[in-house]
Amino acid sequence: MQRHSLGATGLRVSDFSLGCLNFGSRTDKRTSFRLLDRYKEAGGNFLDTANNYAFWNEGCIGGESESLLGEWMRVSKNRSELIVATKVGAKPTIPGGGFDQIEGLSRQAIEKAVDESLLRLGTDYVDLLYAHIDDTDTPLEETLEAFDRLIKQGKVRALGCSNYRFSRLLEAKEISAARGLASYSCIQQRYTYLRPGIDADFGIQVSADDDLLEYCKKNDDFTMLAFSPLLGGLYGREDAEIPEAYRSEEQWVRLQTIRQAAREIGATPNQVVLAWMLQNVPRVLPLVAVSDLAQLEENLGALSIKLDAELLERLNRA
Numbered sequence: 429m430q431r432h433s434l435g436a437t438g439l440r441v442s443d444f445s446l447g448c449l450n451f452g453s454r455t456d457k458r459t460s461f462r463l464l465d466r467y468k469e470a471g472g473n474f475l476d477t478a479n480n481y482a483f484w485n486e487g488c489i490g491g492e493s494e495s496l497l498g499e500w501m502r503v504s505k506n507r508s509e510l511i512v513a514t515k516v517g518a519k520p521t522i523p524g525g526g527f528d529q530i531e532g533l534s535r536q537a538i539e540k541a542v543d544e545s546l547l548r549l550g551t552d553y554v555d556l557l558y559a560h561i562d563d564t565d566t567p568l569e570e571t572l573e574a575f576d577r578l579i580k581q582g583k584v585r586a587l588g589c590s591n592y593r594f595s596r597l598l599e600a601k602e603i604s605a606a607r608g609l610a611s612y613s614c615i616q617q618r619y620t621y622l623r624p625g626i627d628a629d630f631g632i633q634v635s636a637d638d639d640l641l642e643y644c645k646k647n648d649d650f651t652m653l654a655f656s657p658l659l660g661g662l663y664g665r666e667d668a669e670i671p672e673a674y675r676s677e678e679q680w681v682r683l684q685t686i687r688q689a690a691r692e693i694g695a696t697p698n699q700v701v702l703a704w705m706l707q708n709v710p711r712v713l714p715l716v717a718v719s720d721l722a723q724l725e726e727n728l729g730a731l732s733i734k735l736d737a738e739l740l741e742r743l744n745r746a
Contacts, residue, residue, distance in 0.1 A: 429731060432508050432713065434511075435613025436649035437553060438588035441474040441511050443706055443731060445653060447717030448477045452496030455719050463724055464500050468509075470728050476561055476616075478515035479545045480530070482717055489546050490519045498550035500614035507551055508703035514549070515560035515590060516541035518632075527632055533563035537575040553582060556615040558616060560591040561632055568600050569607070576609040590655075593632040594643070614652075615640070619654035619712060621663070621686055621701045621743075628673035636666040636712075644710035654705060657714040663687070685746035695733050702730035704743055 442475040448466045448648045451611040464475075481493035501507045517533045519541065520526060543739040546552060549666060557578065578584040589597060589612045597615060604611035617636040624635050636652065644652045655666040662685055663666045670679060686704075694697060718724045735743070 429473075430618060431473075432651070432711070434556070435442070435588075435651045436554070437613045438680050439511055439586055441713065442472045443713065444472060444702075444727065445474040445476045445713060445715045446510070447470055447655065447715040448475055448497060449481045449668065449717055450719065451481075451487065451571070453482050453488050457496060457499075458694040459720065460496050461500055461503075462721060464497075465504075466721060468504075468506065473509060474511045474513065475715075476513050478518065478550075478558070478587055479541050480519035482517075483520055483525075484648050489523045490507075491544070494548035495543055498548050502550050511555045512549065512551070513556035513588070514545050514560065515558040516545065517563060518560040522596055525584075527561075530561070532566055532572075533559055534566045535570055538571065538574040538578070542578055553585060553626075555585045556588055556614070557584045557586070559592070559612075561591045562589070562593065562596055562634075564596075565716040568596075568603050569600060571608070572600060572604055572609045576670045578605075579610045579698045586610075587612050588614040591632060593634060594637060594639045595687075597640070614651040615654060615655040616715070617654070618656050619705075620657050620659050621704060622659065622670070622674040622679045622682055624673045625676060630673065635730065639709060644712075651713065651714045652710060652717060655715045655717075657705060657716075660700060661698065663701055684702060685743060688745060689739055691733075692693075693733065693735075693739070695729070696726060698742075699730035699733055702727060702734075703733040703735055704740070707735050707740060708744070 431440040433443060434441045455711055475497060477493045477497055480490040483490035514539055520528045521531050523531060531541060575587050587610055596729045602610055618630055618633045619636040644650055686700055687697050690700045702714050704713050716727045
C-alpha cells in the first residue's frame with residue numbers, strides 16, 4: 429500500500445484505513461487477529477476504531493473494539509508501526525443507552541473518554557482523535573480547547589472530526605486559527621460512488637456534500653476519509669436494491685456505469701469504487717470494514733487497478 433500525508437499532521441497513512449467497528453464483538457477474536465495480521469502484511473498501518481464500538485451489538489457496552497486492538501498490538505509488539513485512530517463523543521453514558529444519551533464533547537467528557545480509551549488500547553497516546561458526532565450543545569471553543577490540551581499533554585498527536593456539517597467544520601477551523609489551537613486536519617464522512625438525494629436522512633451520520641469535496645480539492649492540508657464506501661457490498665450484488673436515500677434514475681445509471689467499468693477491466697465493482705476514490709480529485713481515503721479474509725483480499729485487489737483518464741472521466745460524468 430502507498431502512504432499519503434494526513435492533512436498537515438505529518439502522519440503518513442496507508443491507502444486504506446481498516447475499519448475495526450465489529451472487532452471483538454460480532455467479529456470474534458481469532459478472525460479479528462487474522463484480518464489485522466493480513467492488513468498489516470499488505471502494508472496497511474491505519475486502524476480505525478471508536479470508544480463506542482460497538483455498543484449496539486448484543487452484549488456490548490462500547491470499548492470492545494479498542495480492547496481487541498489493544499490486545500493485538502500487545503501480542504504483536506507493533507504499536508510504533510501503526511497509526512491508531514479512535515473517536516470520542518458518541519458513547520452512551522449508561523449501559524443500555526442509545527444515541528440520545530451519549531457523552532458529548534464537553535471538556536470533562538473528552539478528558540474522561542480519552543483516558544479510558546488509552547487504557548483499553550494499552551498505549552499512552554493515540555495518533556488521531558476524532559470528534560465522533562458534532563455536539564451542538566457544547567461550544568466549539570470548549571471542545572477545541574480540550575483537544576488542544578490533550579495534544580500538549582502528548583496523549584493525542586492529531587485531530588479530526590466526523591459527521592460534521594461543512595459549515596460547522598469551517599467554524600471550528602476559524603476558531604482554531606483565531607485562538608492558536610490545534611485544528612481538525614481531516615474529516616470522516618459517509619461517502620460512496622452513488623450520490624444521495626438532497627433530502628436523504630442518515631440520522632446521526634453526515635454524508636459528504638459538494639462543498640466539502642470542493643474544499644478538499646483546494647486545500648491539500650486537509651484530508652477526507654470515507655466510511656460506508658461500498659454500501660454493504662451493494663455494487664457487486666445484482667439482486668441488491670439501491671437504498672432509498674440513493675434511489676433515483678440517475679443513480680441507477682451510475683450503478684450500471686460502475687458495473688460496466690468493472691467488466692471492461694476485469695475487476696469487481698467494489699474494487700472499481702475503491703480505486704475511483706483513491707485516484708479521483710480530491711483523493712478520498714476509504715475505510716474498508718470487513719468480516720472475513722475473502723472480503724479483505726477483494727478490497728486489497730483494488731490497489732492494483734489503474735483507471736485511465738478516459739474511464740475516470742466517464743465514471744465522474746455518469
